[in-house]
Amino acid sequence: MNGLGVLIVYKTVIIGGGFAGCAAAITARKAGSEVILIEKTDLLLGLGNVGGIMRNNGRYTAAEENIAMGAGELFEMTDKCALHKNVDFPGHRHASFFDIIKLEPEVARFLKRMDIEVKMRTRIINVEMDGSRLDAIVAANGEWIRGDVFVEATGSAGPMGNCAEYGNGCSMCVLRCPAFGPRVSISQKAGIPDITGRRKNGQPGAFSGSGKIEIGSLSYELQRLLKEEGVAVVPLPKEKIVREKLEQKVCQQYALDEYAENIVLLDTGNAKIMSPYFPLEHLRTVPGFENARYADPYAGGKGNSIRYMSVAERDDSMKVCGIDNLFCGGEKAGLFVGHTEAVSTGSLAGHNAVRCAAGKEPLILPRETAIGDLIAYAGERLVTESGLRNRYTFAGDEFFARMKEKGLYSTDVSVIQERIDVLGLTGIYENAI
Ligand SMILES: Cc1cc2nc3c(=O)[nH]c(=O)nc-3n(C[C@H](O)[C@H](O)[C@H](O)COP(=O)(O)OP(=O)(O)OC[C@H]3O[C@@H](n4cnc5c(N)ncnc54)[C@H](O)[C@@H]3O)c2cc1C
Structure with missing residues (x-):
C-alpha cells in the first residue's frame, strides 16, 4: 500500500529456476509482488535434480531457521519427498535424502498454485540498462521482459566451454547446455565483472563432487542395502584409491579420507556416488559394480560439471554491488554449496x-x-585469496566448524525457534511488504 491506501503491485523478475530461484520466487510472491520466474531448460530445480542430501550437519539448523522465518515450503517438500530420514554417513549426521525424481514436479505444481508465472525454455542472453538500474532482460527468442526488480539465480555451472577448458570436457550434466543453450551471467552483462572461485592448486572452478549410478545396474545386494539403509560404503582395493581427486572437488565437506578409500553410495532414487568421476572400467572391477552405468552426468566415468566460475559481488542484503535493483542468490551469490544454502540466500x-x-x-x-553468519562470512571470504579456494556450506568444512565454535549449530527445533523469535524474525517472510 502507498500512503493513500492504494495497493501497488510490483513486478519481480527472477532469472534461473534452480533451488535459489524457486526460493526467491516464493518469498517475493509472499511479500506481495507479481513474480515471473525464467528458466532456460525444461526442468525447475537446476542442479537440485541430481542432488538429494538435506539436513546433514549444520543444514539441519539452517532448514529450521528458514522454516521459523516463514520460508519453509521447499523444506516441507523435500521432507515430504524424502526416501530416508535421519541417516548418518561418513562425516555427516542426521541427513535426509529426497527422491530426485519426485521433487521437481512437486515444486512446479506448488509455484503454479502460488500464482507465480513460470517461463520455461526461455534463456536470458542480454540486459537493457537505464543508468545503474536494470530496465529489462532480453531472451534468446528476442522477447524483452521488464520488471521493477530482478533476482539473478543462474548458478555457476557451465557453459560447456568452461567444462572443456577447466574440466574433462562436457560431462553431459542435467543442465544440458548443448540442447538448451549456455548459462549467461546477467550481472556481468550489466557491467559487474564476475568473481571466479579456485581450487586448492589455484586452478579456476571446481569439479562437482558426485554423480548418479543407475540403481538397477548395481548388484542385488547393493540395491537391497541402499533401499534398507539409504547408505552403502564399499571399500576400494588399495590400487584404486586416488586421493588427489578429493582436492578437485567442489564439496570439501566430503573431501575426507573415507571418500577416497571407499565408494560411498546414497539412495536418492538413483545411487548417488560421492566421487566427482570414476572411470567405468575401474568401477566395474569392484564387486557389486560389474554392470555399473552412469545416469548423471552421463559421462561420469570421465568428468563432471565445472562450477564456481561466476559469482557476483553483493552486499549482505543480497543486492549486487553497483546495480540498484538487481539481487542474487544461490551459487551466483557466493561460493556456496548446497540446496539449503541456495534456499537460504x-x-x-x-x-x-x-x-x-x-x-x-x-x-x-x-x-x-x-x-546471517554464512551470508556475511562468505561475503568477507570472497575478497581474499584463500577465501576463493574454499566453499561455504552449513554441512561441513570451514563454515560448519565455525558454526560449532560460535554455538550456532543445534538440532533442537525449539532452541532454533526461540533464537529466531528473540531476534524478532519469526514469520518475517510471511507478510506482504
Ligand atoms: C552432481 C551434483 C550433486 C549435488 N548434490 C547435492 C546434494 O546432495 N545436496 C545439496 O545440498 N547440494 C548438492 N549439490 C549442490 C547443489 O545442487 C547446488 O549448490 C544448488 O542446488 C545450487 O542452486 P542454484 O539455484 O544456485 O543453481 P542451479 O541449480 O545451477 O540453478 C541455476 C538455474 O539457472 C538456469 N539458468 C542459467 N542461466 C540461465 C539463463 N541465462 N536464463 C535462464 N535460466 C538460466 C539453469 O538452467 C538452472 O536451472 C550437488 C550439485 C551437483 C552438480
Missing part, C-alpha cells in the same frame, strides 16, 4: 527485492543466525 534475495521495489530498508539477517 534465494529466500532473502526475493524478499529484499520486493523491499527495494517498495523503497523500504532491506532485511539483513543478524550474525546470531546461522544463515
Whole structure:
C-alpha cells in the first residue's frame, strides 16, 4: 500500500529456476509482488535434480531457521519427498535424502498454485540498462521482459566451454547446455565483472563432487542395502584409491579420507556416488559394480560439471554491488554449496527485492543466525585469496566448524525457534511488504 491506501503491485523478475530461484520466487510472491520466474531448460530445480542430501550437519539448523522465518515450503517438500530420514554417513549426521525424481514436479505444481508465472525454455542472453538500474532482460527468442526488480539465480555451472577448458570436457550434466543453450551471467552483462572461485592448486572452478549410478545396474545386494539403509560404503582395493581427486572437488565437506578409500553410495532414487568421476572400467572391477552405468552426468566415468566460475559481488542484503535493483542468490551469490544454502540466500534475495521495489530498508539477517553468519562470512571470504579456494556450506568444512565454535549449530527445533523469535524474525517472510 502507498500512503493513500492504494495497493501497488510490483513486478519481480527472477532469472534461473534452480533451488535459489524457486526460493526467491516464493518469498517475493509472499511479500506481495507479481513474480515471473525464467528458466532456460525444461526442468525447475537446476542442479537440485541430481542432488538429494538435506539436513546433514549444520543444514539441519539452517532448514529450521528458514522454516521459523516463514520460508519453509521447499523444506516441507523435500521432507515430504524424502526416501530416508535421519541417516548418518561418513562425516555427516542426521541427513535426509529426497527422491530426485519426485521433487521437481512437486515444486512446479506448488509455484503454479502460488500464482507465480513460470517461463520455461526461455534463456536470458542480454540486459537493457537505464543508468545503474536494470530496465529489462532480453531472451534468446528476442522477447524483452521488464520488471521493477530482478533476482539473478543462474548458478555457476557451465557453459560447456568452461567444462572443456577447466574440466574433462562436457560431462553431459542435467543442465544440458548443448540442447538448451549456455548459462549467461546477467550481472556481468550489466557491467559487474564476475568473481571466479579456485581450487586448492589455484586452478579456476571446481569439479562437482558426485554423480548418479543407475540403481538397477548395481548388484542385488547393493540395491537391497541402499533401499534398507539409504547408505552403502564399499571399500576400494588399495590400487584404486586416488586421493588427489578429493582436492578437485567442489564439496570439501566430503573431501575426507573415507571418500577416497571407499565408494560411498546414497539412495536418492538413483545411487548417488560421492566421487566427482570414476572411470567405468575401474568401477566395474569392484564387486557389486560389474554392470555399473552412469545416469548423471552421463559421462561420469570421465568428468563432471565445472562450477564456481561466476559469482557476483553483493552486499549482505543480497543486492549486487553497483546495480540498484538487481539481487542474487544461490551459487551466483557466493561460493556456496548446497540446496539449503541456495534456499537460504534465494529466500532473502526475493524478499529484499520486493523491499527495494517498495523503497523500504532491506532485511539483513543478524550474525546470531546461522544463515546471517554464512551470508556475511562468505561475503568477507570472497575478497581474499584463500577465501576463493574454499566453499561455504552449513554441512561441513570451514563454515560448519565455525558454526560449532560460535554455538550456532543445534538440532533442537525449539532452541532454533526461540533464537529466531528473540531476534524478532519469526514469520518475517510471511507478510506482504
Ligand atoms: C552432481 C551434483 C550433486 C549435488 N548434490 C547435492 C546434494 O546432495 N545436496 C545439496 O545440498 N547440494 C548438492 N549439490 C549442490 C547443489 O545442487 C547446488 O549448490 C544448488 O542446488 C545450487 O542452486 P542454484 O539455484 O544456485 O543453481 P542451479 O541449480 O545451477 O540453478 C541455476 C538455474 O539457472 C538456469 N539458468 C542459467 N542461466 C540461465 C539463463 N541465462 N536464463 C535462464 N535460466 C538460466 C539453469 O538452467 C538452472 O536451472 C550437488 C550439485 C551437483 C552438480
